Amino acid sequence: MSTSSSFIGGTRAPAWRRITAWLIDWLFILILPLLLVPVGVVVYSAGLRLPVGLWNLVSFLLLIAPVTLWCARRESGRFQATPGKRVRGLIVVDARSGGPIGFGRALLRNTAKIALPWELGHTVAYGFATAAPNPPGSLLVLTIIVYVIMFAWLGALFLPSGRTPYDLLSGTRVVRPQAP
Template identity: 50%
Template sequence: MTQLRPAPLALRRGRAYARDCLGYMGIAAALLPIGVPVALGIHDTEIARVIALVSSSIPPILASLWAARAESAGSAATWGKRRERLQVVAAGPSTGPASFPRALLRNAVKIALPWELGHVVAIGAVYGDLDDGSSSAPVSAAMILVYPLVLGLLGTVVLGSGIGLHDRLAGTRVVTAS
């Protein structure tokens, strides 16, 4: 019987991501002084919903760009990965630094996609889409996608080889820094 074992770098990657999330929360917090007054001044609920959806996409996009820039730069690592002595490299025969497009795809799948799907569900809940059980198509789709995506991202990092879904899609790997 095959036994599932934790991936070798799983704990270090988890700690690195937790540290990085502190910075991502800082991005969201920095935008509150802009978002709250704008939201309070809008009285049409449909316009408010659209603005909430659009504005909620700004922090995950910025976080993905920030992480991609860090992972494609000289250290090949975000702040959290540097603390854990980890690097992101291109997968394959030549394991050099990941290019910016690869790092951006990696972080869009890892950060922006689950974050924004979660926001679609949360904003739908705020505007009553979940009250009577008949949620809108985008909210239903987001609810169906977000949990398997997060479980897939976590499961592929924690178990087996430790090559995450986002790493597989972007052609990258996380390795111990040399």
């Protein structure tokens, strides 16, 4: 498998470069949960008990949505990259033109990449945390779906095209930019 395929806008980003970029991004992303956990502890200690579905919604609104929006903003317009991608020398481009993508496409990309699997993972975690000793079959099916998504996203990085399902959905490609 060649990792030096050239495209309009740059050269195919190697899988390991994309993975390490994502790990660097998570160092930034983890700042938000670190700030939110003490608030959650105080709220819980004060006796506030919410239904599981409401906790899931709160975590989506305070954690998943802001992270998804932040990544979309960084990958759209002039930035074309999250901090991890910038450190690793990568940018997100339109798969056809090689140019920058707009916020809408970056949001679609990051919704499929981040929000969907993260929210499904939260739903599974909340479900198992509150399920009786025998969880419902639907929760087990959803767990399998979460793992299939995670492995599909990761495995696609190692295909010859290097384009993940969320890249295909949003019409994007992650590349190493061409030298001017």
